[in-house]
Amino acid sequence: MRGAARLALTLLIALTACASAGADEQKVKIGVLRLSSSAPVFIAQDKGYFHDAGVQVELKFFDAAQPIAVATTSGDVDVGVTAFTAGLYNLAGKGTLKVIGGMSREKAGYPLIGYFASNKAYAAGLKSPKDLAGKRVAVTQVGSSFHYSLGLLADKYGFKLSDVKIVPLQSLSNAAAALKGETVDAALLPVSTARKLMDDGGARLLGWVGDETPWQLGAVFASPKTLANKAVVTKLLGALAKADREYHDMILATMKDGVVPVNEQTKLLLEIIAKYTNLPLDQVGGNCAYIDPEGKLDVKNVDNQIKWMQAEGFVDKGFDAEAIIASEFVKAD
Numbered sequence: 001m002r003g004a005a006r007l008a009l010t011l012l013i014a015l016t017a018c019a020s021a022g023a024d025e026q027k028v029k030i031g032v033l034r035l036s037s038s039a040p041v042f043i044a045q046d047k048g049y050f051h052d053a054g055v056q057v058e059l060k061f062f063d064a065a066q067p068i069a070v071a072t073t074s075g076d077v078d079v080g081v082t083a084f085t086a087g088l089y090n091l092a093g094k095g096t097l098k099v100i101g102g103m104s105r106e107k108a109g110y111p112l113i114g115y116f117a118s119n120k121a122y123a124a125g126l127k128s129p130k131d132l133a134g135k136r137v138a139v140t141q142v143g144s145s146f147h148y149s150l151g152l153l154a155d156k157y158g159f160k161l162s163d164v165k166i167v168p169l170q171s172l173s174n175a176a177a178a179l180k181g182e183t184v185d186a187a188l189l190p191v192s193t194a195r196k197l198m199d200d201g202g203a204r205l206l207g208w209v210g211d212e213t214p215w216q217l218g219a220v221f222a223s224p225k226t227l228a229n230k231a232v233v234t235k236l237l238g239a240l241a242k243a244d245r246e247y248h249d250m251i252l253a254t255m256k257d258g259v260v261p262v263n264e265q266t267k268l269l270l271e272i273i274a275k276y277t278n279l280p281l282d283q284v285g286g287n288c289a290y291i292d293p294e295g296k297l298d299v300k301n302v303d304n305q306i307k308w309m310q311a312e313g314f315v316d317k318g319f320d321a322e323a324i325i326a327s328e329f330v331k332a333d
Contacts, residue, residue, distance in 0.1 A: 021199060027056045029057075030079045034192075040244045044184075053239040081320075084216070085145060090316055092323075094316075095323075097221050097223050099221045104289040108210050111188060113209040113210070114194055115132065117204045138174075138189065142168050151312065162256050173193070175329070190287075191286065258286060
């Protein structure tokens with residue numbers, strides 16, 4: 001009986017410790033898209049890095065970037081991970097959220113966001129990104145990262161952005177459907193969304209944004225309420241940093257010609273990304289966004305984005321990158 005009692009007491013102590021550890025975890029809701037550009041978030045969640053850091057994370061999924069910024073401001077989520085948009089910058093300029101880290105980048109050799117033409121437009125002569133002037137081009141929203149990418153393209157090839165008929169369709173799925181239905185000439189889409197279109201012959205690839213105009217696409221940001229708990233933010237970013245490094249060393253370092261092979265080294269992480277992006281494993285390897293191994297943010301590029309959007313009238317004037325960045329957390333590139 002003494003042995004049984006001792007065992008029962010040991011189990012009780014262990015269960016109490018587990019319950020206490022769970023109670024001590026800080027709960028954080030993260031708003032995110034089901035895209036590979038958020039891969040470190042998925043890795044940190046699935047491999048328990050958030051849990052190990054003492055943070056209980058709940059992922060909330062969205063279909064466009066701007067709603068994530070709005071949800072962070074409203075308190076619907078505590079932290080957002082998505083692309084920079086005019087709406088995000090306007091909210092940040094009012095002090096309702098701040099950038100706390102870098103995420104995905106458009107970088108040459110890493111296919112992420114592409115320019116795609118409808119079959120009809122392609123047959124009529126739309127063969128490359130520089131031919132988009134005068135065309136109807138679908139994006140998610142005015143002032144989105146896709147819109148900004150078009151602006152960079154216009155600057156590069158010397159045509160006016162106003163020459164492009166921007167068609168905001170509010171979501172990636174709507175933009176893809178419009179392209180397939182040929183109600184637009186072209187669309188900017190992440191490769192994960194466009195892959196089935198290409199495989200089914202429903203659209204033609206014109207080129208990749210990263211090859212044409214590299215820039216800092218994504219970031220991690222938080223509301224002032226979340227930022228007030230510096231210990232939680234530090235833990236969260238520490239877990240993400242671990243996942244950033246693993247993703248870079250195990251996935252991006254093996255990429256060749258834009259594709260990550262499925263092998264013993266990469267399979268586990270690719271399976272995690274596939275799980276959260278709802279993509280088949282054989283497609284994930286061609287859909288891996290570049291992310292700095294230390295989670296650094298290209299602050300100079302962010303400032304250029306703000307100035308461009310202010311000049312276009314998408315973003316309120318009177319602030320710059322320094323005003324919207326939580327410098328105590330951000331690693332600047």
